[in-house]
Amino acid sequence: MKKAAISLAVVIGLGALAGCNSATIQKETAEAAEQQVKQNFSHFSDQFINDLWQWSPTWALYSGKHVNDGYLEVPNDAARAKTLAFVNTQQAKLAKFDKSTLTTNDLIDYELISNLLASIKWQQERFKAWQWNPSQYNVAGGFAQIINEDFAPLDERLKSVVARLENVPAYYQAAQANIDNPTIEHTQLAIMQNQGAFSVLSDELAEKVNASGLSESDKTLFTQRFELAKSAVNQHIEWLTELEAKLEKEGARSFRIGEELYEEKFALDIQAGMSGKALFEKATADKYRVQAEMAKITRDIWSKYIDTPIPQDDNVAIKQLIDVLSVKHVKREDFVDEVRAQIPELVKFVNEKQLMTLDPSKPLVVRETPEYMRGFAGASISAPGPYEKSANTYYNVTPLDGMSDESAESYLREYNHWILQVLNIHEAIPGHYTQLVYSNESPSLVKSLFGNGAMVEGWAVYTERMMLEEGYGEFEPELWLMYYKWNLRVIANTILDYSIQVNGMTEEQALDLMMNEAFQQRAEAEGKWRRATLSQVQLTSYYSGYREIYDLREELKGAQGEAFDLKAFHEQFLSYGSAPVKYIKQLMTSK
Known part of the structure; x- marks a missing residue:
């Protein structure tokens, strides 16, 4: 009906303006039609978000939209029927749009909404974690x-x-x-x-x-x-x-969820344009590349710390040197305070190097992880949604007072003097905190609200390397060695997740990978094993997003040559909200 109406308007317009330049008329008519489609989709996306908040007031609450904060939905059969009715209604509305008529920006919003609805339905009807995961x-x-x-x-x-x-x-x-x-x-x-x-x-x-x-x-x-x-x-x-x-x-x-469910979840959660198995194979190859970089640094600084001859086995040598370096760490009682103290130094470096614009009006609060959130990750970010841009972002850091002396020492050796700095880059500045502040400023609410985990985690991992490349730590080889160790953990996360969920990797095999090939401390390795048994696919998001972002930057740097501006790249990349990297790439490379 809409297409017919537009066609009729074109005929009437041409008849009335027969003496005008036909090319000009056609151009103006096409522009009017495009604007109408854009307005129609914009109206749909706005209404979709409003309908979403009515369907799930709790989701709205977490996003900073206060629709009905006093309503706690009971997760019964009626609620699940309501969910599927919402999804089916919205999918029917979405199907009315001709994707070929949408602008690139609107098409990405279309794909994000489509993926979100498909994911909700898949979770309800196929994955059914509401049955087997009591921690929900x-x-x-x-x-x-x-x-x-x-x-x-x-x-x-x-x-x-x-x-x-x-x-x-x-x-x-x-x-x-x-x-x-x-x-x-x-x-x-x-x-x-x-x-x-x-x-x-x-x-x-x-x-x-x-x-x-x-x-x-x-x-x-x-x-x-x-x-x-x-x-x-x-x-x-x-x-x-x-x-x-x-x-x-x-x-x-x-x-363990098995290969079929894993690949389905990977496609919905990561949206990387490749299978989970393909990413696993890519990570396996990258593991050897990073180990080679670590071996080179180890040979260069071995004699600075150890008097005995360096072992012939590179991995043995790397592990020994890391063990020696890792004794340099903060006291357990000062762990949270040390995290808090490092934030201003990161802000100073980003500002001095003009890596991106930081907004000092958006507060970052370092706090001890609330008890109801503990048991999954030692550090995390709780950020406000786009409706509450001025609210606090919390950097949750779990104190070590509940650990035994042995476990605490192992944990502190993992998050030693150098790696703690990399952690703070990742979680805070210019990692998660910074990206989420930018995301809230995106003109597209869809891109801000329905963030892609691989983009969010990938950005945080990307900033770790970028900061060191720009001179954070003054190119200290010890910091680079520990960075590679940290980056190897990202790679190992992908290998670990796929191997455990699909290939049946045992705890013993997982600990061997993490401790002897990724050089992690036992406490960290045991914690990651636990995390890998409680989640699926999410551990792959770090590596997937990081590789996509880093590769995009290098592609644009090669194409633009001396005209490439790192700050401009960062701010343009972040301006599109938390969309999947493959879509951001479309926006940054389309002309």
Whole structure:
């Protein structure tokens, strides 16, 4: 109908303006048609986002859009039916667009929305982690977002807390009804993280409510719902603990998802234009290249640190030298403070080298990882969405006070004097924190909101090498050796993830790869094994995105020659939000 209307308008226009230049008329008509298509798609994408927030207010909450913060959806059959209805409706709307008529920018938004909908549907109908992954069920995050973020007056936020508490008992009842043949690893994680929920549903929260301006009836309602919620969490933990004992006795589902599901998930999550197996093979080849670079540095500085002759086996020599260097690290009690102290130095370097523009008005807060988030990664970023650009970005760093002396020393040797600096580049500046600030400024909400994990992680990995190339650390060989060790971990992540999930790699084989070929400390290797049993595909995102970004930069540098400007490249690349690198490449190379 739209195409016919446009064609009719063209005929009428030509008849009325018969004396005009036909080429000019055709050009103006084509431009008008293109503008109409653009407006139609822009209207759809805006409406899609609004519909998405109505479908999932909790997703909206995490994105900084406060649609209905007090609503906690119960994850039951009705909720799953609602999800599939949402997906089917949006896919039907999307199918009405002729992709060939969209601009490059809108086409990328189209593909992002299409992939998102396909992923939601795949998760519901095919992957079904809602059945076998108990760690999906935890109410703490939404409450923490409301309590900790200063997006509205406290009393208003506390009213949302009171409302949200109502569905907590039903939420956990539905979770228990959903859980069927789970893995023991995800069951154990669920126990630990739900125990951490009490760091949010705490006496401190009760004190805030009591001291607030809420009415007495609201305070009474809070107390009733608060006690029921805490009881529900405790009961769920008990239920999970009994389930864990049963699984240990009778056996549990394997955490390995197999090749078919792996490749399907890889295609949806990574969007790299290659298969998971192809990336695995590429990483395997890259492993040997990086080991050769490390061997060269080791030979150059061996005598500076070790008096005995260098071993003939390069990997043995590299490991010995790294072991000697790794004793230089911060004290365990100073770990979080040292991370906090390094951030200003990174800011100074980026500004002095003019690598990109940093916005000092966007706060970065280094904090101890909240308890309900622990058990998965030692360091992470919690960033605000594009609706709350001025809110805090949190750099979560897990303190070491819960570790034994032996484990803490192993962890600190892994995150030694040099690698801790690389970690801070990756997580903070100019890595995740910086990229996510830029992403929030993208004119396309679609690209900002529905970020591609490989682009996000790949950018953080890319900045590690870029900073050293630009002179961070004054080209110290020890720092480069440790950087390569860190980069080898990224490569090993890809090898590890595919090998474990598809090829059946054992824990012993995984530890051998990480410790003897990627030179990691045992505590780090054991933690990564645990992480690889709890996630699938995500570990490949670092290497996939990094290679795509680095290769794009080198391609443009070769094409532009002396005209290439690194700062301009960074800022243009980041301006497109968190879109997959293959789409950003289209935008940066299209004329």
